[in-house]
Amino acid sequence: GGKDPVVESASTVEAESAVSASGSSEQKDTSTADKGNTFTYAINGDPGESTNVITSSSRWDLSTIKMVYSPLYMYNADGINWFLATEYSTDDDLTYTFKLRDDVKWSDGEPFTADDVVFTYSEMEKEENLGWAYSQLVYDEGTVEIKKIDDYTVSFTFPFKTPTALEMLSQVFIMPEHIYKNVTDYEHNDYNMNTIGTGPYQVVEYVPGSYVKFKRNEYYFKGKPEIENVVFRIIENSDTAILALQSGEVDAYQAIPSEVEKMNIAENNLSTYSYSEGRIGYLMINVKNVPDQKVRQAILFALNKDDMNKASYLSEDYYLTPYTFLPPTSRFYTENVEKYTQNQDKAKELLKEAGVTDLTLKVGYAGSDPAQTAQALLVQQELSEIGVTVELDAADSTALSAQMHSADNDYDMYFGGYIMGIDPDTFSSLFESNASYNYMYYDVKEIDDLFAKGRAENDEAKRKEIYDELQAKIQDYASFYPITSNNKILVVNKRIQGVEDAKLVPVYTFEDASLLKIVE
Amino acid sequence: MAKYIFKRIINAIPLLILITMLCFALISLAPYDAVDAMTTPKMSPELIEMIRQKYGYDQPVYIRYFKWLDGLIGGNFGYSIVNKTSIYNDLASRIPNTIRLVLPSYITAYILAIILGLIAGANKGKAVDKIIDSFASVSLAVPTFWIAMILIYIFGYKLRILPILGMHTVGNSSLIDYFRHFVLPYVVLTFGFLPGNIRYVRASTITEYSEDYVMVQKAFGASKAEILFSHVCKNALLPIITKIGMALPALVTGAVITESVFGWPGVGPYFVRAVQGMDYPVIMVILVLSSTLVIVGNLISDILYCVVDPRIRRGA
Amino acid sequence: MEKLIEVKNLKKHFYKKNFWGQNQGVTKAVDGVTFDINKGETFGLVGESGCGKSTLGRTLIRMYEPTSGKIMYEGEDIAAIKKNKLNKFHKKMQIIFQDPYSSLDPHLTVRDIIAEPISVYEKLSDTEIDLRIAELLKKVGLKSDDMNKYSYEFSGGQRQRIGIARALSVNPQFVLCDEPISALDVSIQAQVINVLEELQEELGLTYLFVAHDLNMVHHISEKIGVMYLGKIVEIGDSDDIYFNPKHPYTKALINAIPRIEQERVLKLDRDVIQGDIPSPLNVPKGCRFHPRCPYATERCRCEEPELRIDADGHQVACFEA
Amino acid sequence: MNYKKQLSRKKRDKIFELLLKDKASLISVIFLLALILVSVAAPFLPLDGSKTDILHMLESPSSVHWFGTDEVGRDYFARTINGGRISLTVGILAMLMSTVIGITVGMLAGFSGGIVDGVLMRIVDVIQSIPWLVLVTVISIFFKKGLLSIIVVIGFFSWMEIARLVRAEVLSLREREYIQYASFAGVKSFIIIVKHLIPAVMPTIIVSASSGIADAIMTESALSFLGIGIQEPLSSWGKLLQTAQSNLQNALYMAMIPGVLIILTIFAFNKIGNVLRVYWEPRVSEV
C-alpha cells in the first residue's frame, strides 16, 4: 500500500516543553548603548553546538537555524512565503521546478547556487544522516529526485502524485555545500556554530548554557535587518525569565497563561501576542499495556478536558478545545466524532463490562510543564472517582519521549503535544501503525488504509470525507485523547515592534526576524 | 616520605579503576542508550546495525569499557545523547564557571570558619562560643536552596538591587556586572560551606586545648595569645589545611543546587539537566570526573598531611 | 613438685600486614621462651613495659595464637589444639586483667558479667547461676546484692574483685594474673593480693603473676621469671632472684626498684643503668641486653646466650654470670 | 530485682534531668513529638491534600484554607501536614535502613578484620568517593519513581559513614579487655556483637542515626527540589519548596512554611541525638 507522504517538521513532536533548573537573567543596569540595538529573546533550552540543518529538530535548534539559514520557502497555514526560491511550476504534479534567487550570497561571500540546494536535499535523503526530513523525501515507492537544471533552477520529482508535495519540500534550510561537503557527521563538526548562512543573522558567539548571540547579516537578501544584534538568552527557569522580562532584561519570552497572569503587563511596558501553532496537547494510552478498548473508553469517559484546560490555560482566549487529532483550525477538522464528554457512570459501567477491577495506571508527564502537571493531577483525581488508581510519573520531557520511543515502555498513558504540518497527512507519523511516533503502539489496518487513501486522493471534497472518517475512527479506538489546542503567548517588550510583520509561526517563533524593529 | 607518597599514589590507582568500572557498569545498565535514542521502529535493521557500529555498540562490553576509558584519558568524553554536543566541550566551558563560583566561596567559608572556629574553641563554654556554635548547628539544618530562594526573593524581587540569575548580562562583561551576579550565589554557597567547617575547626581547637602540652606551656609562663597563636592554632588548623584536598571535587560538583537555583552556567545545571533527561554519557562522565577528583583530593590531603605533619613525615 | 605447665621455645610474633596480606614488619613480642610452672605455685613474671609479659601470658592460655613452640598442660600440648576445641582448656585456664575499667563491660550488670563464661561452659538455670554468683561474690569479698549493680558503680579494687570472681566462676586450675594490681592504689593493692592468696590456698590455684612491681612479685611468687625484650633472661626462686640476682639486667632491675627499707633505698648515685629499652621490632643482635649492659663483651655482641641451669635450679641467660 | 526498678527510675530521672537542663532539647522533644503525632494522625484527620479545585487556585490563607491553596487548588495546610508525614517517613525509614546496613558492614569489617575488613572498606571507599548528591541523583534515575525508591536510594547510599564509624569503634573495642575476654571464654561472635559491641557503639549510632534522619530529610528535599524526588500527588517539604519557588512573588509563605519546618525538624533531631547519646553513656548514670 501507499506509504506515508510527508510530515512537516515531524520531529517537533514534543513530549511538552522543558525543564526546570537553571537559566540566567539580570537586572537592567546595562547601559542603553549596550542594549540599544539588541533584541534579547529568552529561550528555555540550549540549542547546543550540534545544531545543524540536517538533524536538528527541536524548537530552539530550529529557531536558531531559522535565524541563520533560509529555506526555499516557508509553508504555513496561510500559504507559501518565498525565501531562496521565487516561484515554482509543475506540469504533471510529479515534478516541481523552482526558480532560485540569483542575488543571494553566503555570509562568507560565496554565491548561493542550485548546487547548495541539491547538496542539502541529497544529504537529507541519505538514511545514515538521520535527517529529520528523510521520511518526507524517501518513500517506499521511491525517492524524490533532485535535479539541478541550471545555477538558479532546481527540480524535484516525486515518485507518485500527492497533494502534499509542496508542504513536504518546505522548511528545509539550505546549507552551504562549500562548507559541509566533506562533513560526514552533522552533529559533531567544526562548522555548526560557526555558521555561514543566508539567513538574516549570523552567530557571533555561543556560550553553552548561557546565550547565542547573533549579528545581522548585512547582505541579507531580503534587506538589511533593522536590528543589529539578536541574543537568544537561555533561561531555563521560567520564574527567572518572567522576572527578566519584567525588568526589561530580556525583550521577549514565550509565556504560559498563569505566567501572563502573574506579570504586570501594562506597567512593565509589555504586550502579548497570542498565536496558534496548530499544536495538540494530548493524553495517549499505550495500547500494548491497555489492550481492552472498553477500558480505554471508560478512561476517556471519566475525564473532563474542560477542567483540564481551565486549570492549565485559565482563559479560553488561550486555547481551543479539540475533539480529534487535528487542530480545530484545520480545514479538515470535524467534530462529528465521539467526544467522550465526561460521564462517570458510563465509565464505571464500561469498566464493569470489561470485568476490570483494581486498575492501576502509570501515567507519564513532563514534570516541568505546569500545564501537564495540572492536567495530570486532574486525570489522577478524575480516574480515582471511577476506581482507577493513577501512578503519576513526573519525568523530564526528553527522558519521557525517549521512553515513549521504546515499544516496551512501562507507561500506560502519557501526556504529550505535537505540532505537525498543515495537511492531515503530515499526522500519519503519529497514527499509522509502526509509524515513528505512534506511541500508542496500536496496529489498526483501517486507520493505515485511510491515511493511504487520503494521501493518494487529489480531490479536496473526497479527501475531507476520508479524513472525517479517519478522525471518527481514531476517536472510537479510544487510545488518543486530545485535550487542548493551546496558543503560544509571546510576551514582548513594547520597544520591539514589527512582530506582526516578522510573523509568528509555529516552532520558529518569527518567520522573518529581519523585520523586527526597535523603537526607544 | 617519598616512599609514603608513592605508596599512596599506587594505592589510589585500583580505586580509580574500580570507580570507572562502576560508572561504566551503570551506563551499561541504563534503561536506554545512545542508539536507542536515535533509532525509530521504522528504521531498517541494517541501518540500526550500522548506527550501532558507528557508535561502537556492537562490541563486547569490556572493549567498549576500554575504549571509553581511553577516550576519557584522551579528553574524548563522548557526546550527549540528548543534545548531541561534545561533553568535553560542554564541561570545558562550564567547569571554569563553577570554579569561579566555588573557589572564592570555599576560601571565604574556610577563612571565616577558621576565625570563628578558633574564637569559639578558644572560649569554650563562654557566650561567644555558644553563639558561634548555635549559629553553626542551626545553619547546618538550613537547606541551601531555601536560603537561595529567600535571598532571591529579598534582593531580586523585593528590593530589585541585584540580578538573580546567570553570570553576566549578555554583552556586558564588565567586572561590576559579574560581581553583581556573583554576590548572591557566592553568599549562599559560602553559607553552605560554613557551618560544617566551623564545627570542625571548633572541635579541633577544643581538642587541641585539652592536650597536655597546652597546660605545660601555661606552666612555663606562656600567655593566652602565645598559646593560641604559637601552639594551638597551628595544631588545630593542620587537619583543616590538609582538608583542602577534599575540596577538589567541590570544584566540579560542589554547587549543583546553588548553581541550579541561580542559573549559574556551571556544571550544576548541566548535570541536573542531564539527570532529568537521562543523558547517561554526560552523567557518567561527571560521575567519573567527580569521583576521580575525590580520590585525587584525598591523595592530595594525605600528601599535604604528610608534608606538614612531622609525625608522619619522619615516622613513616 | 608436679608440673602443670611446661612451655617450650614458645614464640609469638606479630606481623603487620598490608591490604594484600604482605608482611610489613614483625614484632617479636615473645621470641623463644622455655619455662615450667608447678601445680599450686605462683610464677611471677617481671620485666619492663613492652618486653612481652602480657603477650607471653596470653599466648600461654591460647588467647593469642602461638607462632611456634609447645605449651604442655598436664602433658597435653595445647598449642597444637584446634581453636574450636579449646573450650575444655579455657575452662581450666582463666585470666584477670590489669585494667579494672576496660575489662568489665560498662553496659552489663555484675551478674551478667560473671555469668558470661558460666553460660558458655555449663548449662545452668538462672537461679543456679544466681546462686553460684552470689557465692563467688562472697568469696572475693563483695556482697551478693552487688550482683545487680553496674561495674561503674564500684571502685577500682572492687572492680578487680569482680574480675577475679569472673575468672573463678568456671572453677579454673590456672589463672593468668596480668598485672592485676598495677592500676590500683597502694592502699587497695594489698586487698586484692590477699584475696588472690586466700583463693589460691582455698582452691589450690596456680598463678602466672605478671607485674612490674618487683616487691609485690617477690611477695606473692614462689618463682620469678625475668623477661627482657621477648626472652626470659633469668628464672629462679623468688628470694634468689630478689636478693641474689645473677643476670646484669635483673641486677639493674632490682637495684632500680625504689624501696622504703632504710638500708635498701635506691642508691641513685650508682647502679642506675643507662639507655632505653630497644623496640621488639628491631631486636639487637647477640645478647639482647648488650647495648645497655655494663659488662658486655665482644661475645655478647654476636652470640645469643641461652638459659643455663645451675645446681640450685637457678637459670640465667648470660655468658658472664 | 527491686534494684532493677530503682535503676530504671534512675534512668528515667536522668533523661528528664538532661532534658530540663537544656531548654533547646526540651523544645526539640516537644516539637518532634507534636510533629510525629500530627503525622500519625494525619490520615484520620479531615485533611485531603490531593483534592484539586480549579475554582480556587492559588488562594491566600483564609479560615477555610489555613495556609491557602496551591496552583491546582489543593489545601496547602493539608499538603504541608502530609508533606511532613512523607519527609519524616523518608527520614526515619532511610535512616533505619542506612543504620542497619552501616552497622552490619561496620561490625563485619571491624570484627572480622583482615581481608574481609579490607574488601569491605575498599567498597566503602569506592562508594564514598562519589560525591553523595551525584551518587544519589544518578542512582535514583535507575529506580522506579516512588516513595519506596527514594527511601531505598537514600538509605542505601548513606550508610558508609556509619559503617566507618562503627568499624573504627569496633576496632578499638576489640582491643578492650572485656571483649577479648569474651572471645577468649568462647562466647559466640554473634553474642559478643549483640551483647557487648552493639551497646558500646550505641552512642555513636544514636548520633549518626539522628543526623541520618536529618540528612535523609535534607536529601529528599534536595532531590525533590531538583525534580527527582517524591511524585505527585504526594508532597514532601522539599517538593513543596520546589513548587513554591515559582510563587515566591505572589505567595512567599508557601516557601516559608515548609522551609522553616525543615529547619526546625532537622535541628530538633540533631539536638535529641546529642541528648540520647549522653543518656546512653553508662557513666552518666553514676551521678
Next chain:
Amino acid sequence: MEKLLEIKNMSVSFEKDKKTTKIVRNINLSVNRGEILAIVGESGSGKSVTVKSLMSLLPEYAHVEADGVYFDGRDIMEMSPADKRKIYGKDISMIFQDPMTALNPLKKIGSHLIEVIKRHQKISTREAKILAVKMLQEVGIAAPEERMKQYPHEFSGGMRQRVLIAMALCSHPKLLIADEPTTALDVTIQAQILKLLKTLHKKEDMDIILITHDLGVVASVADRIAVMYGGRIMEQGTKEEILYDPKHPYTKALLKAIPKSDTARGTKLEAIAGSIPSFADLGEGCPFADRCEHASVRCKNANIGRNIFSETHSSSCVLKEIEKIEQGA
C-alpha cells in the same frame, strides 16, 4: 629554716552544674630552701590540684581560697596574671606525669626550648640555641645538636621527660614542681630520672616538690614528706619521721600494706579495708574515718586537731598516740 614556699590554709573547690565540691581542704604546706618535699597520696587525693592551684593551671570553675600562698616572700594569690606569668617558667617550673603528651607534637624539640628561654631571658635566638644545647647536654641527652632538630615523637618517654626538665632548668628556677614525673616510665628509666633530679637539686640549688604515690620513690629522693588523703594533709615530717616513725593511722596502714623485702612469702599483707571515698560523700571530718580502725564520732567533727610531734613532724588526727590506745585496748 627559710621558707621558699608557704601555703597557708588553702582550699580548692570545683563548681560544676551548680554543685560545689571541695577538693583540697584547708591545707598548710611549706617548702624550705634546699630541700626536696614529697607529697604522697593515693590517686585522686588532691595532690595535682594542690600544685596546679599554685601554677594557676586549674580551670575557671575552680575556686582557690587561701590565707596566703607566699613564694619567695610574695603572695601569689595577690599577683596579676601577667606578674604570675613572669614567675612561671622562670622561678617556678613544673613537669608532668605523662611526658608523651607534654610536648607539642608539631614543634621541634629545639623550638620548645628556645621559646621558653626567650620568654624569660632577653637574649638572641642564637644565644638561646646555644643555651638550649647546653641544657640538653646537662640532662644527659647525647648529640643534643641533632636532637634539637627532631620532633617529640622521635624521642622515647624518658628522653621527653629529660627535655621537659631541661626546659624547666633553663631559667634556673628556684622551685621545680614535679608531678609524678616517673609514673609513666619504666623502673630503670625512673631511676635515671630520679637520679637526674637529685643531681640537679644539688648542683643547681633548686628546690623540688615531688608528687608521687610511690613511697619507694619518696624514700629514695625526698627530704621531707607530706601525706595526702581525701584532700587533706594527714601527716607531714621528714622522710625518716614519716617512713620509720609514722604517727597517723593512715600512714601507718599504708606502710603496712606494702610488702617489704623481709616479709616472708605467704604472710598476709595488712590491707586497709574499704575503698577511697569520693569527694561528694566527704563531710568536714577526717576523710579516713570510714576506713580507720581507731575512728570514733569525734573524727566526723570539722576541727581535727593537729598533733605536733617535733619541729618538723605533725599529723592531723584526733588521736595523740595510737600506740597508747592500742596498748590500753
